Amino acid sequence: TSQLPYPPGPKPRFILGNFYDIPSELPWITYTEWGKQYGDVVHAQVFGNHILIVNSAKVATDLLEKRARIYSERPTLPMIPLMGWDFNLTTMPHAEKWRQYRRLFHQHFRQDAIAMYHPVQLRKIHDLLRALLSTPADFVAHTKTLAAAIIVATVYGYDIEPKGDRFVYLAEEGIKRLCEVMLPGSFAVNDLPFLRYFPGWFPGCDFHRYARETSLLLDEMKNVPFDFVRQNMRDGIGRLSVLSKLLDHNDIHGSKEREKMIKDVTAVAYAAAADTTTATLVVFFMAMALNPDVVRKAQNEIDTVVGFGCLPGFEHRSAMPYCEAVVREVFRWRPIVPLAVPHATTEDDVYEGFFIPKGTTVLPNIWAMVHDESMYPNPDKFDPERFLNADGQLNSDDHILGFGFGRRICVGRHAADATVWGTIVSVLSTFNIAKAKDETGKEIEIEIGFTDGLVSHPKPFKCAITPRSSDVAKQLMENMTDM
Numbered sequence: 302t303s304q305l306p307y308p309p310g311p312k313p314r315f316i317l318g319n320f321y322d323i324p325s326e327l328p329w330i331t332y333t334e335w336g337k338q339y340g341d342v343v344h345a346q347v348f349g350n351h352i353l354i355v356n357s358a359k360v361a362t363d364l365l366e367k368r369a370r371i372y373s374e375r376p377t378l379p380m381i382p383l384m385g386w387d388f389n390l391t392t393m394p395h396a397e398k399w400r401q402y403r404r405l406f407h408q409h410f411r412q413d414a415i416a417m418y419h420p421v422q423l424r425k426i427h428d429l430l431r432a433l434l435s436t437p438a439d440f441v442a443h444t445k446t447l448a449a450a451i452i453v454a455t456v457y458g459y460d461i462e463p464k465g466d467r468f469v470y471l472a473e474e475g476i477k478r479l480c481e482v483m484l485p486g487s488f489a490v491n492d493l494p495f496l497r498y499f500p501g502w503f504p505g506c507d508f509h510r511y512a513r514e515t516s517l518l519l520d521e522m523k524n525v526p527f528d529f530v531r532q533n534m535r536d537g538i539g540r541l542s543v544l545s546k547l548l549d550h551n552d553i554h555g556s557k558e559r560e561k562m563i564k565d566v567t568a569v570a571y572a573a574a575a576d577t578t579t580a581t582l583v584v585f586f587m588a589m590a591l592n593p594d595v596v597r598k599a600q601n602e603i604d605t606v607v608g609f610g611c612l613p614g615f616e617h618r619s620a621m622p623y624c625e626a627v628v629r630e631v632f633r634w635r636p637i638v639p640l641a642v643p644h645a646t647t648e649d650d651v652y653e654g655f656f657i658p659k660g661t662t663v664l665p666n667i668w669a670m671v672h673d674e675s676m677y678p679n680p681d682k683f684d685p686e687r688f689l690n691a692d693g694q695l696n697s698d699d700h701i702l703g704f705g706f707g708r709r710i711c712v713g714r715h716a717a718d719a720t721v722w723g724t725i726v727s728v729l730s731t732f733n734i735a736k737a738k739d740e741t742g743k744e745i746e747i748e749i750g751f752t753d754g755l756v757s758h759p760k761p762f763k764c765a766i767t768p769r770s771s772d773v774a775k776q777l778m779e780n781m782t783d784m
């Protein structure tokens with residue numbers, strides 16, 4: 302099979318391969334262009350390491366789903382275990398430990414388990430509405446607090462401090478470091494793994510210090526909420542959380558190994574949930590400010606089904622197809638994990654006559670898939686109607702590509718989807734969202750820009766978020782304070 306050619310792609314140079322072709326900024330855009338030039342599977346190499354870019358949903362299904370046995374590994378980065386981040390399900394090798402962790406995670410985040418978290422999600426979403434009422438210009442910060450508060454309340458069952466929460470600080474710092482390490486070229490030891498055996502004083506081996514610091518920070522991050530909840534469970538704190546269920550089911554004084562697993566699984570939830578949910582909801586605010594028609598249509602539907610001045614609940618979901626289409630379009634229009642999380646192959650493979658070697662890093666280019674003109678005509682337009690039939694009912698396109706593929710598909714997707722839906726309909730039921738205006742009353746244009754990184758956030762922009770009526774504002778302040 303190795304006589305077969307690699308899939309097409311930019312021509313590699315001697316030794317360096319495509320080192321200089323791999324873009325450091327918004328690589329998913331360049332990879333989409335490569336897709337137009339070379340096809341749905343594109344091959345590149347850097348220092349002899351193979352990279353396969355998957356540019357269509359069909360190929361993603363063929364490889365990452367139908368051949369999941371071969372395509373479910375993650376690339377190895379030596380810095381991850383050195384820092385102590387190897388408890389992270391997201392980057393864990395596709396082996397027995399991953400299976401155990403994923404099973405545990407799935408038990409508490411599968412679709413039929415999520416309804417249990419609806420009350421907590423709505424309580425935090427209502428906090429967001431009050432925050433938007435008092436300081437609407439800080440909508441990004443409020444969204445961030447919402448995402449953090451929901452996942453902490455779901456997993457540990459306690460309410461984070463609005464500012465300066467120790468766990469949130471530790472988790473954010475830990476995630477920042479994980480993202481830094483995952484950037485290609487950030488730490489030489491990732492490309493030259495033998496460096497890990499060199500002492501810290503050796504030139505270029507300062508990564509040992511960074512890794513040690515991170516490891517201490519992560520230990521504290523795992524222990525702070527765990528110890529807090531365990532000590533306070535008798536007083537009812539954290540009683541309904543994922544953690545308390547894990548502890549109940551598995552004996553509070555269970556084996557050390559069991560306890561470690563529970564700490565690991567719960568800590569990963571925050572890492573995977575907070576940033577992704579925030580970015581998705583900020584995309585929603587951007588899309589609404591740019592599309593007043595969509596705001597109006599969604600509000601009409603909410604007013605008809607729920608009633609003006611009343612807040613939606615999950616029981617209204619199936620009766621609001623237009624709002625559902627808005628949610629699907631938010632995930633499609635600007636996918637915030639545009640290259641998913643890289644997969645890797647564990648065996649040599651052949652696809653459509655091309656050779657894909659064992660150990661290839663596979664990048665699912667979600668950006669290219671959701672901008673595929675044959676599936677989504679005029680893909681840059683934010684158009685929920687693309688998910689509706691002529692009769693206004695939802696069509697069958699309910700596969701949210703933004704959650705990834707195969708065995709590695711986002712295990713928190715049902716929780717994320719519920720938070721995103723609940724936030725979108727609650728905000729639209731109470732607020733108008735439009736472009737902000739300057740002192741002269743002229744609309745401030747929104748520049749659609751996105752950051753680099755595994756999770757790509759909208760660049761700062763302004764929008765006007767105003768209560769739909771003074772009654773709604775009053776109700777928000779009065780009626781909802783004890784919801």
Ligand code: HEM
Pocket residue numbers: 390391392403406410569570571573574575577578581637638641642643644665703704705706707708709710711712713714716717718721
């Ligand atoms: C809007 C929010 C979210 C988006 C867009 C998102 C997206 C993704 C993507 C693209 C992947 C990689 C899939 C692949 O490798 O093919 C992933 C993995 C993962 N996500 Fe999410 N996610 C979100 C929210 C969440 C939440 C709320 C949780 C936890 C409660 C979560 C937990 C995870 C975990 C643990 C993995 C790793 C799965 C594995 O490697 O086996 N995510 N997510």
